[in-house]
Each structure stands twice: as structure tokens, then as C-alpha cells.
Amino acid sequence: MIIDIALLTRICEAPGAPGFEKEIRKLVLTELEGLADDIRVDNMGNVVALKKGKSSAKKTMVAAHMDEIGFIVTHIDDQGFVRFNPVGGFDPKTLTSQRVIIHGRKDLMGVMGSKPVHLMSPEERNKVVKITDYFIDTGLPQKEVIKVVAVGDFVTRHSPLIELGDCVNVKSLDNRASVFVLIETLRALKKSKRKPAYDFYAVFTVQEEVGLRGAQASAIQIQPDFGFGLDTTIAYDVPGSSPQERCTSLGGGAAIKLMDSSVICDYRMVAFMKATAKRRKIKWQPEILSGGGTDTASLQRMVAGGSITGAVSIPTRHIHQTIESCHKEDLAACINLLAACVCELDQHDWAF
Ligand SMILES: [Zn+2]
Structure with missing residues (x-):
């Protein structure tokens, strides 16, 4: 499969x-044209695209923030x-000298500044800023x-996409890789x-980074029988x-989530996903993330009686x-796995 780099870049x-998803939502709505039977935006700003299934007896919901x-x-x-608060969990040591965009009355470029190393005391040099x-x-x-910037304006990172060997490198792959x-x-x-297999709700959620908020509102409305979280996960396959x-x-295939700190994936769903990957010859790897959570938790719990939920994670x-x-x-493996899973849910025995 050829990855559509132009789409991923956009x-x-x-x-x-x-809480400020206006631009990305507009883009998602444009890209969804002609791909679903019904597309709407809920009160909170989640984009819900419904693709009718072979049967409407059950509902499947996939959430990508x-x-x-x-x-x-x-x-x-x-x-x-300009001073600021983070919105979502940042690793501060990576902010030094980074370019950002302040989204004020018009977009204004800026750079993250801090104290030069020459002026730091020996103790300050050993401490994380x-x-x-x-x-x-x-x-x-x-x-x-x-004239341009006011308190309450939001700020995002400026980092254009580059292809880096077999990889892509850019800001916000968490979670735009999943939107893609x-x-x-x-x-x-x-x-x-x-x-x-069943009516398929592809939901592009808001406010995940501050506590899975959009997915909660969306799952309460849709009440899915089956849920798939779709998010990035840690690949700490590096020196040290x-x-x-x-x-x-990286390169190990689509990750099938077993658990993270917010969810224990349904073992029937995990078994179904593994069997589907095997049957379709899709490369996969298991994921157990000790810290951090995703929309998967909202999909599982914000439904009366719960839903049968798992997650596809992108290393x-x-x-x-x-x-x-x-x-x-x-x-590519994640696209193939997700497509196969939503189409073949009716071919599995869901007994406990
Ligand atoms: Zn994420």
C-alpha cells in the first residue's frame, strides 16, 4: 500500500x-466527502461519519482523536x-528553541525561549527546565x-512533515496518524x-489529550456494541x-492493545483482532502500555452495560x-487491520 503523504501532511x-479543533475538523469534513452515508458534527465538536453495515442490528464505533x-x-x-499554560501533557525539555504558531486574530510565529546555558548556574545546568x-x-x-494576540488564544507547534527513511516525522502524529x-x-x-458487518460510526473526537472528553460524549450518544480505540502508542525501541x-x-506492525492505565481490552476482542491479523496476513505486535490512556476507555465504559472494546495502536x-x-x-498495517476488523465482526463467536 502506498501511503498518501500529501493527505497525511495536510x-x-x-x-x-x-477545545480548539476548528481547523482540523474543517479538514476532516472535507476529506470525508463521499466516504460515508451520513456525516454530522455533535454539540461538542466531534465529527461522526456513519457508514451503513450489512446489518443494523448492532453498532461499531471507532474513535480517533x-x-x-x-x-x-x-x-x-x-x-x-507571551506566557502560556500547556494544554495536554508536554515533555518540557523538548521545547527549547522550538517554533510555534500563536493562533490569534491572525497566525503569528514565535519561538520558545528560555535562559541561555552560558548564564545558568552549575545546578541549573543539571536541572530540566x-x-x-x-x-x-x-x-x-x-x-x-x-494587536494580534489575546489571553485565551491557543498555540500549536510548527513542524512541517518530512519523510525520514522509512518513516514520517512531524508534529502531532499523536493522533493525526490515526485520523489519517x-x-x-x-x-x-x-x-x-x-x-x-454492522453500522460503522467513524468518530473523530475532541479533547482527548485533556481526559478523553469528546469520546465520552460521543459514546454516550452512539451506544456502540463494539468499540475500537485508534491512537498512537509508545515505541521506545531506541538506544538505552x-x-x-x-x-x-517501529516497523513491527499494527499494535493490538491488551491494556493501558485506563483500560483492559476485552479478551474476546483481542482474540478476534489477533485472529483477523493472522487470517489477513497483517503484521501485528502486542501492546501493553503502563502509563497513559486513550479514548478506548470511554468506548468501553460510556455505554449502558459496556461495549466489547479493543484498540489498534500506531507505534x-x-x-x-x-x-x-x-x-x-x-x-498501512493499521489501515488493513481496522478495515478487516470492522467488516468481519459478524464472523466471530462472542461468547465469554
Ligand atoms: Zn493520542
């Missing part, structure tokens, strides 16, 4: 901090430096900054004229990691840092 480069970790402007000082020590330098004086996989899954179903810390490896290096990497073959 999706990753669109801004959308939690559209939001990305970002920042919100809290203060502009007398010199025009705190997120509160950073400021955004726009190169403009206060009177110019306040979900759109490509719908495209693959259309192209191959395969029908989902021990085998038990790796979680997943990602440098996650929650300023730039992230995914392997193109893993993206």
Missing part, C-alpha cells in the same frame, strides 16, 4: 489544540513576550503583539466495495531502552515531544 500540519497537545496564552508582558520557565518570543514589541488511518480505512472500504520497556517497535517514537515519528508500513 492532516498533521493542521492546528487543533484541545483530532486534538493535539498545545498551549494557551495566559499573559503578554511589557516587552511583548520547567514548562513555566519558557516564554514565546515573536520578535515584536508589546504594542504590536497585543481512519479516513484511509473508509476510503479502502469504498474502493473495495466491502461493507462493514531495555526490551521490557519498549512497549512497541510512535518521540511521542509528546515536539516532533514524532511513525513507520509507513505500520500505518
